[in-house]
Amino acid sequence: MTTETKTRTRPAAVILTPSAEQRIADLMASAPQGTIGVKLSTPKRGCSGLAYSVDYVSEEAKFDEKIATPGGTFYIDGASVLYLVGSTMDWVEDDFTAGFTFANPNAKGACGCGESFTV
Numbered sequence: 001m002t003t004e005t006k007t008r009t010r011p012a013a014v015i016l017t018p019s020a021e022q023r024i025a026d027l028m029a030s031a032p033q034g035t036i037g038v039k040l041s042t043p044k045r046g047c048s049g050l051a052y053s054v055d056y057v058s059e060e061a062k063f064d065e066k067i068a069t070p071g072g073t074f075y076i077d078g079a080s081v082l083y084l085v086g087s088t089m090d091w092v093e094d095d096f097t098a099g100f101t102f103a104n105p106n107a108k109g110a111c112g113c114g115e116s117f118t119v
Contacts, residue, residue, distance in 0.1 A: 012067045013081050014040065015088045016074065020100065023091035025071020027056070034058045037066075037073035040089070042080040050083060052102055082106075 016024070024038050035056045045051040060066070063078025076084060087104040 013065050013076055013085045013087075014067070016067070016069060017088065017090040019091040020089045021069045021071060023100070024069050024074055028072030031056055031072075036060065037075050039064070039075040039077060040080065040084070041077035042083050052100065054100055 027038055028035070035058055037057050039055055039057040041053045041055070042050045043053050045053075057075055060075070061078060065076040065078065065081055067074040067076070083106055084104065085106065087102055087106070090101045090103075092099065092101050
C-alpha cells in the first residue's frame, strides 16, 4: 500500500488590502539599498501592551512568515504571528493623516490613542 503526502497551502496570517499592497510597493520603490522587504511586528510598547510596527528589513529571520505581494515581500515577525492571525492590514490616507490600520480579531482592548492593543 502506497501512502501519499498531500501538501495544503495555508492562508496568510494577515490579509493585505489592495491599498496596503500598493503602499508596500511604494515603500519598496524608495527603500534603502539592501532592503529585501517590509516587516510587521508587535513590540511591547504603549499603555495597552503591544503596538504595531512596520519597518524595512535587510535579512530574513528563521521563523518569520513571508507573503509575496506584487510590489515586494511582506514579512510578519515569527513571535508576532499568534497576535495577528486573521487580521486585515490596510493603508488609509485623508487630508490630515496617513498610516497603516489593523482590524485584529485577537485584540481584546486598545488604548485611547490607538497606538497599542492587548490580547
